[in-house]
Amino acid sequence: MFDFLTHDMLAVIWFFLWCVIWGVYFIVDSFSLGAGLLVPFIATDKVQRIQIQRSVGPFWGGNEVWLILAAGGTFAAFPLVFSKMFTFLYLPMMLLLIGLVARGISVEYLHKDDNPQIQKVLMWGWFAGSLLISLVLGVAFANFFKGLEIASGGVYNGTLPGLFGPYALIGGVLFVLMNVTSGALWINVKTEGAIAAKAGDLAKKSTPIVFVLVLVYLAYSFVGIEGFTTNYSTTPALYLLPVLAVVAAILAGLFAKKNKRFPAFCSNLLAFLFVVQSGLASIYPYMLKSSVSLEYGIDIFEAASSHMTLSIMLGGALVFVPIVIIYQLWVYILFKEKIKETEQVDY
């Protein structure tokens, strides 16, 4: 299969797909993470909590699979990167895992028991899980863009505190606020009543902050991160990515202000997508960039699987990813109604 493609070409295609899959994951999970980040602060009673839960309930599980696909895809296409990424970032990955488990269980079990105390614990579990996921991913990806402390021979010298530099912290905060904004706009779009209005107001305030953060993060990347501009100099077309990110962030604010909720929601997600892609575009051909010296990084050609594995996986992705997207979109249509306040069904 795909014999007309060389191994290097397949590796490049898979790097592109890898960026796409991560991008899709970040945006599809953004609003459910955001809902989790917001729920303890904006839901005043059980009715509103159920509204928020229902606004993400039918979608979050299927959306999270994009993360599993990102991990599984890394394993299949770039085993070396999969191994090193998870080994180097052992504790952050464990935290991410705990966050994912906490979030999932909390959303699913939120109202399975009538005890208000248990419901409260689960609500905070949902929050804590969402926060952990957003932060770890934001910090991790900033570190990927900046480069990990990989010395000669692939030896990792990084430490846990070392991962929390200023750039990484901005990244973490950016991810959290991006998700908060997506969550607010989603709740605003999907629900009716007081909670929708409250979420809408919140989005009006958070979109300008996100815009500033996007600017700061990108400026820091281009000015303060070594080697970030290399690919941009050789391929100036890439500048489209950060430009689109900034434009989308501005649009999100404008739409939110004019109460055009759905366009605001989409713009915010696009801003998120393009910020991440701006970073990913900078590290090519490396997947694990080294901050010590470029040549110590792990590049896609070195990490890629065999021609056969890459082509089988490519065939599988080309056939099944569109099918997945179709039925996931279908579920959004299935649950297109706004969630009213009166509904109190047992989940």
Next chain:
Amino acid sequence: MVELLLLSRLQFAITVAFHFLFVPLTLGLALLVAGMETVYYKNKDETWRKMADFWGRVFKINFAIGLVTGLAMTFQFGTNWGAYAEFMGDIFGPPLAVEALLAFFLEGTFFGAWIFLDRSRQKLKAFSMWMVALGTNISSLWIITANGFMQNPVGYEMATDGSKVVMTDFFALLTNSYVWYMLVHTLLSAYLLTAFLIMGICAYHFLKRNNNEVFRKSFSIAVTIALVTAVLLPVLGHGYAQYVAELQPAKGAAMDAIWETGSSVPMYLIQMPDSSTGSNSVQLLGIPGLASFLYTGSFSGTITGLNQLPQAELPPVEMVFWSFRLMTILGSLFIIEALLGLYLQKSGKLYTSDKYLKLLMWSIPLPYLAITAGWIVAEVGRQPWLVYGLLKTANGISSVSTSEVLLSVVLISAFYLILMVFEIYLIRKTVVNATGVE
């Protein structure tokens, strides 16, 4: 290094065993609930709606934990088994990625749809559950395909520098005979576990003299499944065991603790192996030639004994032996219980046979035990190999610090313990209150 290996293995054992407490019920209940949803859609009989509601509720609680603990499995191949991931990525990665693409998306997406669709859209609700059932069952095929390679490597060649395996034939991975033996065995045991859980819960309500039609109908479905699977498991399992003994002689010999090579090997009903002496410290009530028959298909067949196999490549014999014994004894018990259940039901004495009903209630954990024992036979029996004949377990771990792994073992164990307590509490409450059945 030794501690790191032990901790890594411990963590894997905890996470996989915990995950697998939820998977079998998901596999079985998904199909049953899908069936119930469909019957209700066709005949609009309220009993079937209540059945779908009640078992669906149990399913929801169980499924959520299976879903989130599955994440740990994917992560761990990278975090704790990095060397393995690099060695095996070319072969092991694709089934995992395909599993996400073909199975997890179906499960995750349609599970959400099924929960939130109300009865006014019953056709879609039933359809969604069928997609969940399809997803979960397809998932088992792919993960067993990945595991199958570890047990019986096929369709590969070693990289020229010997650092990793490279795929040469994807189709061979799928047609690996080990995969199909294992898949059938795993799915049957999952359905058996589901049937016994349903029977146990029904028994609880019969004991309370709650002979609601929901439970009576559920019981008669479950007892049939229990009997069919309980009989098929040893019948097909026999072929599986023979195959395994041929494939991995050390695992085979350890299952019955056969120390010395010989023909017409008896099987002892009472036996206690001792690997320090390389013999059985107790062996009583031997049935002549039975072991030979079970392993080779002929009462006079020859079996290679553990003492004649390479000593550095033996699994922990006692653990494999006792797990195998436990599994087979429980398997026999399941047949008896299922037969008895069918008889009592047909003769109309079921609802008053308190002793039997109590036995059923207490039997709910037994299939879980049997399945875990079976996994120990398959996975511990393969030791010291991680990938049979190609990579030792000791060479598969990540180069992380012992303290990191210790921390994660403690963290995960504590977290999982809380989850389990909460899950049992919720399921128990659902079952005892029989929510929605009255």
